[in-house]
Amino acid sequence: MNKIEDTIFKEGLREGNLLKLRKVSKADVHNHCGLGMRFSTFNKWAGGYVSEPPKKIDGIIGIDNYIFNETIKFISKEEDIVFLIEETVKEAIEDGVKVLESSIDCHNLMYFANNDKFFNTILNIRDKYNKSIDFRLEVGMSKSISNKDLNEMLIPCIDSGVFESIDLYGDETRDDFERFKEYYKHAKSKGLKLKAHAGEFQGAENVKKAIETLEIDEIQHGIGVSSNEYVMDLIKERNIRLNICPSSNYILGAVKNMNSYPARNLFDKGLRITINTDDLLLFNSGVSEEYLYLYKLGLFNEDELNEIRKFSLE
Numbered sequence: 001m002n003k004i005e006d007t008i009f010k011e012g013l014r015e016g017n018l019l020k021l022r023k024v025s026k027a028d029v030h031n032h033c034g035l036g037m038r039f040s041t042f043n044k045w046a047g048g049y050v051s052e053p054p055k056k057i058d059g060i061i062g063i064d065n066y067i068f069n070e071t072i073k074f075i076s077k078e079e080d081i082v083f084l085i086e087e088t089v090k091e092a093i094e095d096g097v098k099v100l101e102s103s104i105d106c107h108n109l110m111y112f113a114n115n116d117k118f119f120n121t122i123l124n125i126r127d128k129y130n131k132s133i134d135f136r137l138e139v140g141m142s143k144s145i146s147n148k149d150l151n152e153m154l155i156p157c158i159d160s161g162v163f164e165s166i167d168l169y170g171d172e173t174r175d176d177f178e179r180f181k182e183y184y185k186h187a188k189s190k191g192l193k194l195k196a197h198a199g200e201f202q203g204a205e206n207v208k209k210a211i212e213t214l215e216i217d218e219i220q221h222g223i224g225v226s227s228n229e230y231v232m233d234l235i236k237e238r239n240i241r242l243n244i245c246p247s248s249n250y251i252l253g254a255v256k257n258m259n260s261y262p263a264r265n266l267f268d269k270g271l272r273i274t275i276n277t278d279d280l281l282l283f284n285s286g287v288s289e290e291y292l293y294l295y296k297l298g299l300f301n302e303d304e305l306n307e308i309r310k311f312s313l314e
Contacts, residue, residue, distance in 0.1 A: 002310075009309060010302040012288075013295045021288035027099035027312035028092055028287050030220050030243035030276035032140065032169075035071070036088025036102055039281050045083060046074045053282045059201060059252050060171050063282065071281070078121070081108050086125050088280075093132045095286040099313055100133055103140030103167045106153040119162045138195070139163040143170030150183060158187050165193035167220060172202040177213040184214040193217050195243075200254045204228035211240065218243055223254065226262035232269050242271055245278035246293055247285040264299050267308075274312035275305075 005024045012020030043050045050070050057063060074080065085104060092100045104122060112118040126135045139157040141150070157163055166187045168180055177196070184194055196214055199207035200221035207225050210216055211234060222242035225231045235242070244263050249255045255262070266273055275290050277283065285293065291309065294300050300308070 006306055006310075009291075009306050013292060013302045013305060016292060016296070018288055018292065021292060022094070022096045022286075024096055024288075024309070025098040025313060026096055026287050026291075026309050027101075027274060028095075028097045028276050029099065029101040029218075029274055029312060030245055030278055031088065031092070031100060031102040032279055033085050033088045033102045033104045034075075035067075035279035035281040036084070036277070037091045037281055039284060041087055041091070042071065042281055045087075046071075050074075053284075055251070057252050057282065059254070062252065063279070066282065076111075078111050078113075078117075081111050082121060082125070085122060086128075089125060089129050089133060089135055091280060091286070093129065095288050097287060098133060099136065101136045101138050101165060103138045103169075104163075105140045105142070106157045107141075107145075107149065109153050109156070115156050115160070119160050123162060136164045137162055138165040138167055139192075140167045140169060143168065143174045143176065147179075150180075154183060155186070158183070158190055158192065161190075163192060165195055167195040167197070168214075169197040169220065172198065172200060172206055175206075175209070177209050181213055184216070188215065195220055197221060199224035200249065200252075204231040207231055208234065211235070211238065216240065221245065221249070221254070223249060223262040223266070226265045232266070232271060235271055236269070239272070242266060242273045243276050244273055245276050245283075246290055247283040248278035251283055258297055258299075261294075261297070261299055263294070267300070267304065272311065273308060275308055 008020050009024040039052060053066055088102055109118050122137060141154055188194060194216040195218045196210045196216050197220040198210035202224055204225040207219060207222055208231050218241045220243050250258050277287055291305050295305060
């Protein structure tokens with residue numbers, strides 16, 4: 001079956017055929033459940049009252065403005081969280097994703113009567129679709145989270161045994177990885193894979209601090225290291241994976257010209273990269289579309305993209 005999928009995937013790229021690409025196994029390991037479905041899906045559920053995301057967004061500030069002005073007002077109860085998570089899983093399945101690591105913010109606990117109800121609910125969603133997809137639950141948190149919420153919401157999630165990984169996201173100019181160090185140590189002691197957003201808008205030093213402070217296993221984005229040999233060597237030495245999101249990087253303004261997208265240099269340097277969606281609702285590009293996007297740009301050939309695809313499934 002692997003050789004058949006290799007053939008279908010390469011044909012899909014050459015032909016620009018998304019139907020073929022969606023038939024092939026792939027992974028999405030940088031995905032946020034709250035924004036993991038198409039805009040059309042969310043808007044229909046919200047009664048058609050949501051404005052479309054702009055074609056260009058002003059970084060993290062722009063994302064926050066859109067979320068707080070357009071989407072979060074429709075989310076107020078347990079059933080809403082269930083919708084967001086389940087639709088993220090269904091969209092991934094539709095795109096041929098077989099491995100999905102999608103972050104569920106620890107603040108979602110507040111929508112449930114108690115912690116056990118929250119944990120059992122997301123486990124039930126995972127189990128409901130387990131014949132179609134390996135949904136690896138990930139707990140997420142924003143850098144803006146309070147210390148109180150770290151203790152009252154994040155720690156119970158880490159201790160629950162439900163989540164397989166942890167992710168930190170938010171404003172990269174907040175140089176406060178140290179605040180999360182003990183929580184990451186605790187997560188590691190519980191067997192969670194450690195991820196953090198770094199090096200999307202900031203440079204290599206931001207990634208270096210994340211690696212050295214949090215001892216992370218994977219960087220979400222990390223494209224800012226592409227011109228720093230020392231940090232790239234550090235990433236290779238520690239076997240850290242970079243989970244990149246091309247459309248997200250361009251639409252948010254982290255990359256001005258996709259013809260010089262840093263992923264090419266990262267790949268040539270021997271760094272392990274994967275290709276992912278980030279926020280499907282905002283960027284309207286599934287994993288299959290992301291592969292085709294990079295192929296049409298001429299940044300990677302079909303064999304290289306197929307290599308990345310298969311690696312991401314490991």
